[in-house]
Amino acid sequence: MDRAFSSLPLSPAMLANLAQLGYAEMTDIQAKSLPEVLAGRDLIAQASTGSGKTAAFAIGALHALNTTFFAPQTLVLCPTRELADQVAHEFRRLAKFAGNIKVVVLCGGGVSVRRQADTLEHGSHVIVGTPGRIADHLERGTLSLSRIRTLVLDEADRMLDMGFKDIINAIARECPERRQTLLFSATYEDNIRQVSARLLRDPVEVRVAALHDASTIEQHVFEVAPDARTRTVDTLLRHFRPESTLAFCNTKAACDVLAQALQDQGHDALALHGDMEQRDRDVVLTEFANGSCTVLVATDVAARGLDIKQLGAVINVEVSRDPEVHIHRIGRTGRNGEQGLALTLCTPREMHYIERIETYQGQRAQWADASRLSPKGGALRARYVTVAIQGGRKDKLRPGDVLGALTGPGGLTGEHVGRIHVFEHVSYAAVERGQAAAAVARMEGGSIKGRSLRARVVG
The missing domain is CATH 3.30.70.330 (RRM (RNA recognition motif) domain)
Known part of the structure; x- marks a missing residue:
């Protein structure tokens, strides 16, 4: 497989910009999907955060733009404002090869519809937004999707988990039937199949394995009693002392309980989940990103799309019931050449989930004894x-x-x-x-x- 961007039918200006941005060669998802995207095919791609998927659909969409025509030609739907901001940022970086490409973000969370409508009146090429706010603009008549060439559903599984299925279908009906639709998802369950059957035409399916190199992520599983989770998390933090930790719980209530318990033990911990207001989410994410919070306790849905460059450790406080979700969790550490640390707590009733993960990974879990760990310092306080x-x-x-x-x-x-x-x-x-x-x-x-x-x- 040729991984050079020069092997693709891209303009010399775009290739030069990619080289300047440090895109040396294509990632797996880019190498498998970009030739199909550039050929105009509809696509279903299963790839996790950090795989390079944003550049995969952004390069394809920018290649298809008519930059002299100021009307929305690409629409990217994202589950959250945080992810939409990241996607828009990547589009703008990749669009530097042509100075007149305008990218507009349409999301809620404190930004007025009227101000966004004023921005749209000045023209745009790429719209990145959340389903609810896009639907709002369509209802008000401040946005037209009649010239859309490329429709992208980013993290489609998460949008469906959040209840956006009907809104997504309604938005798609506002786009031309003859368009290219690209669906990116971390998982590929029945709900994704149902949506893809309705919105995509003869799609190519691409899957990139989310397995991780054992040499870059140190993994340990600890057997614990159900009432010992919080105490064990405290022990792990004081022993391993990661600068930043993302701790996963399976429910919103468990996140709140654990975050409060860790605060009581002196750690700078915060919770993140879907019941929080957007303003509060912004503050929590900012504190974690800027080093004012050492432990972020989150659900899987809330943590998707987090833009944290270096994450010291991932703690699975509760084992995920889905092996793919487990792989996505631990893949948030050990990036950019850094050594990662993934720690999983498992009660006797969760053993069969570990067996599923072992089968999926093709390797045995590395069990460890938390009682043998000793604190190497006090609670983790943020700098x-x-x-x-x-x-x-x-x-x-x-x-x-x-x-x-x-x-x-x-x-x-x-x-x-x-x-x-x-x-x-x-x-x-x-x-x-x-x-x-x-x-x-x-x-x-x-x-x-x-x-x-x-x-x-x-x-």
């Missing part, structure tokens, strides 16, 4: 805390503005400030724990672009 600043993109704030306000004359040094995230109405800055009070005082006593902005420490 940073997060400072919220009451101003965002609507105030024309940029990360550099926030950094400048914090580190100007007499302020903090650059080493004291971590990642800065700017949202529509609020900005978040990671500040070293000991500098939090000084950072708040600095913001309260100063101004950005002539405006005084209030600030507080999150949590």
Whole structure:
């Protein structure tokens, strides 16, 4: 299989941009799907987060664009705003070979429909959004999909889990019948088959195994009593001491209970699940991404699409009933050449799930004894805390503005400030724990672009 992008019928400008972005060769999913996508075929692709799937459909969609015609020609449906933002970011990077490609994100979570409608009036080529907000614009008449050439369903299984089946079908009916439809999913269950049969025409099916190299991810399974899960998670954290941990529970209630218990034990832990408001999700994800939270306790649905570059460990607090989901969980650690750590807790009643995972992986589980582990330090505290600043993109704030306000004359040094995230109405800055009070005082006593902005420490 030729993995060189130059083997594809792409323009010299796009190939040059791919080289500049560091795309040396195609990943498995790209090598298997891109030739079919570029040939105009409908596609069902099973691939996990981190496989390069976004570039696979983005390159194909950009190749098919008529950049001189300002109307939506590509529509990407995503389950969450977080994933939509990531997809849009990748489209914009890949679209740099042509300076006039406009990518618009249509999601809820604090962004007004009216403002998005104003943006759409100025034209667009690629629309990336969540099903609910796309349907809202269609109902209001502020969006037309009559010129769509490529419809992408990203993480289709998760959108179906969230109850978007009817909305997806309704959106698809607004697109031309003669279009290309690309469906990407981490799993391929009966609900995916039903949707694909309705929306796709003679699709090519591509599957990329989600198995992981045992040399890059250290895996251990610990047998525990049902009432010992929380105590064992605390032991694992104090023994292995990962800088960041994603802990999976199977239910929303279990996430809340474990996160609270870990907080009571001194860890900087937060919960993430589908019952949370979008604003609260944004804050939690920001704190985890910027190093203000050491342990994120999440359900599988909530954790899909997380853009965490380096994750120290994954803990399966409850064993997944689906071997593929287990593989997707542990695949979030050990990326980018880093050594990963995957720890699984298993009660006697969950043993048969481990047997399924062993069969799927083709290798025996590595069992370990948690009672032999000893703490190597105290609770895991984050290096940073997060400072919220009451101003965002609507105030024309940029990360550099926030950094400048914090580190100007007499302020903090650059080493004291971590990642800065700017949202529509609020900005978040990671500040070293000991500098939090000084950072708040600095913001309260100063101004950005002539405006005084209030600030507080999150949590």
